[in-house]
Amino acid sequence: NAGVTQTPKFQVLKTGQSMTLQCAQDMNHEYMSWYRQDPGMGLRLIHYSVGAGITDQGEVPNGYNVSRSTTEDFPLRLLSAAPSQTSVYFCASSYQTGPNTGELFFGEGSRLTVL
C-alpha cells in the first residue's frame, strides 16, 4: 500500500518556467490537498478538493492551479514560477472531511527551488 505518492522529490526551475507537481493516493480518499511549508510559517493550504471534479482555494492559492479529474490524482501546476514559490510542497489526503474528521495522510514532500 503506497499511501500518498509525490513526484518529483526535488526540482529546480528558472523564473517563468512552468511545471506540475504530481500527487497520487491509493486509499480511495475523497479529500486531497496541497500545502506549502516555509521556515517559520507552518503549513499553509494552497488548494484542496473534496472529490473528483471539485476543487477550492486555500489560504495561498495565487500562482497555482489544480484539477481533480480522478479520485486518485491531484496535480498542482505552477504556470509561471517565481522565486517566492521556492518552498517544500506537501500533498495530503483523507477519507473524508467534516466537523469530526479523521486523519490526514501526507506524502514525503517535493522540494522546489526557483532561481
Next chain:
Amino acid sequence: GQQLNQSPQSMFIQEGEDVSMNCTSSSIFNTWLWYKQDPGEGPVLLIALYKAGELTSNGRLTAQFGITRKDSFLNISASIPSDVGIYFCAGPTFSGTYKYIFGTGTRLKVLA
C-alpha cells in the same frame, strides 16, 4: 482567515524533562489533531481529539481538547532525543466545505 497559533515557537529542553505546548484558535473547533514532523519528512499524526474536555494519551504523549473548544494542549513526558522535530496542531474549518488548517508549529530540540 482562521489561524491556529502555537506556543512556544521553539524550545530547547534537557533529555528526561517534560514538555508542554499549546494551540489556540479564534473560533471553535470540533476536532483537534496533533502531528509531528521529522526533518525531511511529511507530518505524521500523533493524537486525534474529538470531544471538548477529552484527554487522550499515546505512549509518553498526552493531549487535551480544551473545554472552550478554542484550544488544545500537548504534553510529552520524559523527553528523549528522538522527540526532536516540529509539532503541529491542526483541525477542520468550514467555509462552504471542510478543509484542514495547521498551526505554525513548535520546534522541539532535546539536549542529551
